[in-house]
Amino acid sequence: MARNEHRTASTLPVTPPTLADVAERAGVSRQTVSNAVNNPDLLRPDTLERVRQTIAELGYSPNRAARNLRTRTSSLIGLRFAPAQEGTANAAMDRFVHSLVEASEGVGYHVLLFPGDDEDPIGGYDNLLRSTAVDAFVVTDTYLGNPQAAWLSQQRAPFVAFGRPWHDDEARHVWVDVDGAAGIALATQHLIDRGHTRIAWIGWRKDSPIGEDRRSGWVRTMHQNGLSTTGLASRVEDVVHSGAEAAAVLLDESAPTAFVCASDTLAMGVLHTLWIRQLAPGRDIAVVGFDDSQVAQVYPVGLTSVRQPLEDVAVEIIRTLRALLTHQPVETRGILLEPTLAIRESS
Amino acid sequence: MARNEHRTASTLPVTPPTLADVAERAGVSRQTVSNAVNNPDLLRPDTLERVRQTIAELGYSPNRAARNLRTRTSSLIGLRFAPAQEGTANAAMDRFVHSLVEASEGVGYHVLLFPGDDEDPIGGYDNLLRSTAVDAFVVTDTYLGNPQAAWLSQQRAPFVAFGRPWHDDEARHVWVDVDGAAGIALATQHLIDRGHTRIAWIGWRKDSPIGEDRRSGWVRTMHQNGLSTTGLASRVEDVVHSGAEAAAVLLDESAPTAFVCASDTLAMGVLHTLWIRQLAPGRDIAVVGFDDSQVAQVYPVGLTSVRQPLEDVAVEIIRTLRALLTHQPVETRGILLEPTLAIRESS
DNA sequence: CACCTCGATTGGATCGATCTAGGGCGATCG
DNA sequence: CGATCGCCCTAGATCGATCCAATCGAGGTG
Numbered sequence: 001m002a003r004n005e006h007r008t009a010s011t012l013p014v015t016p017p018t019l020a021d022v023a024e025r026a027g028v029s030r031q032t033v034s035n036a037v038n039n040p041d042l043l044r045p046d047t048l049e050r051v052r053q054t055i056a057e058l059g060y061s062p063n064r065a066a067r068n069l070r071t072r073t074s075s076l077i078g079l080r081f082a083p084a085q086e087g088t089a090n091a092a093m094d095r096f097v098h099s100l101v102e103a104s105e106g107v108g109y110h111v112l113l114f115p116g117d118d119e120d121p122i123g124g125y126d127n128l129l130r131s132t133a134v135d136a137f138v139v140t141d142t143y144l145g146n147p148q149a150a151w152l153s154q155q156r157a158p159f160v161a162f163g164r165p166w167h168d169d170e171a172r173h174v175w176v177d178v179d180g181a182a183g184i185a186l187a188t189q190h191l192i193d194r195g196h197t198r199i200a201w202i203g204w205r206k207d208s209p210i211g212e213d214r215r216s217g218w219v220r221t222m223h224q225n226g227l228s229t230t231g232l233a234s235r236v237e238d239v240v241h242s243g244a245e246a247a248a249v250l251l252d253e254s255a256p257t258a259f260v261c262a263s264d265t266l267a268m269g270v271l272h273t274l275w276i277r278q279l280a281p282g283r284d285i286a287v288v289g290f291d292d293s294q295v296a297q298v299y300p301v302g303l304t305s306v307r308q309p310l311e312d313v314a315v316e317i318i319r320t321l322r323a324l325l326t327h328q329p330v331e332t333r334g335i336l337l338e339p340t341l342a343i344r345e346s347s
Numbered sequence: 348m349a350r351n352e353h354r355t356a357s358t359l360p361v362t363p364p365t366l367a368d369v370a371e372r373a374g375v376s377r378q379t380v381s382n383a384v385n386n387p388d389l390l391r392p393d394t395l396e397r398v399r400q401t402i403a404e405l406g407y408s409p410n411r412a413a414r415n416l417r418t419r420t421s422s423l424i425g426l427r428f429a430p431a432q433e434g435t436a437n438a439a440m441d442r443f444v445h446s447l448v449e450a451s452e453g454v455g456y457h458v459l460l461f462p463g464d465d466e467d468p469i470g471g472y473d474n475l476l477r478s479t480a481v482d483a484f485v486v487t488d489t490y491l492g493n494p495q496a497a498w499l500s501q502q503r504a505p506f507v508a509f510g511r512p513w514h515d516d517e518a519r520h521v522w523v524d525v526d527g528a529a530g531i532a533l534a535t536q537h538l539i540d541r542g543h544t545r546i547a548w549i550g551w552r553k554d555s556p557i558g559e560d561r562r563s564g565w566v567r568t569m570h571q572n573g574l575s576t577t578g579l580a581s582r583v584e585d586v587v588h589s590g591a592e593a594a595a596v597l598l599d600e601s602a603p604t605a606f607v608c609a610s611d612t613l614a615m616g617v618l619h620t621l622w623i624r625q626l627a628p629g630r631d632i633a634v635v636g637f638d639d640s641q642v643a644q645v646y647p648v649g650l651t652s653v654r655q656p657l658e659d660v661a662v663e664i665i666r667t668l669r670a671l672l673t674h675q676p677v678e679t680r681g682i683l684l685e686p687t688l689a690i691r692e693s694s
Numbered sequence: 695c696a697c698c699t700c701g702a703t704t705g706g707a708t709c710g711a712t713c714t715a716g717g718g719c720g721a722t723c724g
Numbered sequence: 725c726g727a728t729c730g731c732c733c734t735a736g737a738t739c740g741a742t743c744c745a746a747t748c749g750a751g752g753t754g
Binding site: 375376377378382389391394413415418419 | 733
């Protein structure tokens with residue numbers, strides 16, 4: 001609302017009004033104006049009203065740099081921004097970043113992007129941290145076994161990770177993650193409910209903890225429903241043609257009626273094989289992917305896919321970050337959110 | 348390189364070293380240290396070396412807030428970040444943002460994201476501008492007829508637009524854009540070279556200047572090659588099923604052998620219709636899309652698509668922005684870049 | 695009535711960098 | 725040999741906000 005009042009000043013003067021200008025015009029001290037902005041409760045109602053009036057008239061807005069210098073904060077959150085790998089369907093970053101920006105805005109933060117350099121994974125972090133350019137970081141690539149989390153912890157830099165510390169049991173930082181196993185369980189149960197019993201899994205190589213986690217959701221749900229998983233699993237690279245090949249082999253050897261995939265990329269491979277074999281997705285064979293990427297949404301036969309609640313992830317991250325930065329006790333070290341299933345024609 | 352030297356200081360002290368600390372330790376004045384960082388030429392070589400040594404030892408890095416306050420700059424570039432619309436294939440933003448972040452880094456800038464609100468399109472800009480939180484903006488949504496460009500011009504705020512000012516002949520701001528007509532011309536010529544003569548166009552509604560521009564590339568190239576365009580064009584909404592319907596109608600009425608589309612989204616629709624009619628993309632009918640989105644890359648039958656040189660766009664934008672901010676004369680008011688064609692199996 | 699409390703307000707110091715003006719000193723020149 | 729010039733460097737002021745300690749006046753207490 002204060003924001004709208006400012007708008008009334010239509011043209012920005014050559015040099016914007018300062019707190020001192022407001023103070024003089026309103027006939028109060030600088031501190032009083034500062035309080036009007038930051039601690040309105042301290043002012044007498046009539047004084048507050050007068051100061052606010054003046055602020056609106058002048059279109060005053062506190063100078064960020066000055067405030068940052070004095071308070072030793074920046075209201076900025078650093079995020080290393082790496083683009084989606086070309087050739088994969090993973091466009092989740094886009095949605096996540098947007099959610100993060102929105103959630104940040106809500107509590108007065110802004111998101112600062114900096115480039116990632118795989119050869120020097122902590123370079124960007126180090127610079128921003130040392131020059132006190134950001135208050136905290138959101139780390140999104142912990143799963144790569146990258147040293148950021150450990151390094152930031154050691155530097156006592158505030159940060160929250162999107163992603164569990166899979167390898168490192170000693171990691172003591174806070175994190176938010178999505179329960180991939182639960183998502184795949186959801187997908188598997190969905191297929192079972194549709195009457196499928198021979199449901200195949202196409203996932204990533206064994207050295208991917210995320211992949212193994214998702215796979216466990218499939219195994220668990222199959223077994224809970226008394227179904228066998230033998231001969232129905234495949235572990236491949238996360239590229240389209242690997243998914244296609246795996247699907248071909250599984251169809252020949254085990255005759256599944258449905259596929260659950262660790263990614264939309266792999267699911268696209270499955271769809272390709274079905275297309276070649278003149279099998280109709282959804283009618284002849286069901287397919288489910290993971291990430292609800294644009295590909296899943298735009299593909300002519302809509303691809304059913306596990307959708308991560310990235311909006312909620314962002315909100316939780318910001319909430320936790322705020323707690324960290326205001327030195328409130330952080331309740332839990334990790335937060336695990338449940339994905340949903342975007343059901344389309346392919347299942 | 349300075350960056351790496353800093354790294355040697357392994358643990359961040361509770362309060363980072365200041366310029367004064369460096370000065371005292373090196374036995375010089377604060378200004379000399381400042382010069383060592385910003386104007387090394389002013390120092391005698393031996394003094395410079397000594398100061399640099401000390402900077403490295405202490406792991407000093409200038410405090411951003413203090414510098415910003417004094418210099419009245421922030422080294423930040425504001426970018427309103429709206430997510431790709433769900434249900435369309437447009438993931439170009441992702442790639443563009445990354446390119447922008449990279450290009451910014453190169454000249455010492457960082458990218459600050461802020462959320463967009465369609466109901467209050469200038470709110471975010473106004474806030475950041477008035478609080479001197481950013482030095483400049485990159486505006487990406489000029490084509491919507493949004494008032495940002497005009498408003499920012501009026502405020503004398505430095506900004507560069509990605510996108511031409513289509514409607515507004517009086518717009519005097521600088522911009523960078525991609526020549527969509529040239530891209531479609533490229534695609535059309537490519538199809539003609541492959542022997543196609545009946546090439547259809549599926550584009551957007553007439554009120555989209557971008558769509559009409561792209562369309563003109565098709566018209567121009569067809570005519571240049573002595574080919575007719577009558578009965579071969581369709582203008583629809585940018586959603587998959589509209590593309591599918593348009594393709595069906597065109598196939599029935601005009602029997603084209605190839606389709607050029609204004610977007611990958613529409614191209615997906617065409618592919619869907621081909622699939623239903625058991626026509627093989629690339630063999631029976633050629634299809635070309637626009638934007639080289641992830642969908643185009645991941646779709647099992649790779650979709651040939653016009654690819655915008657977003658990396659170059661980002662570089663040009665940053666270059667122009669720097670010129671603006673350092674008050675150098677800006678050579679040209681607008682820069683138009685040529686797209687390329689990512690050729691895949693669909694053509 | 696002197697003393698104390700408490701809410702509202704104030705002036706000076708401060709955050710850490712850069713800008714400005716000027717000082718020291720050796721080399722050059724009349 | 726003293727004046728002048730340039731190079732290298734220094735000290736104090738400054739950017740615009742917030743922190744801190746202190747002040748002022750009104751009201752309550754013994």
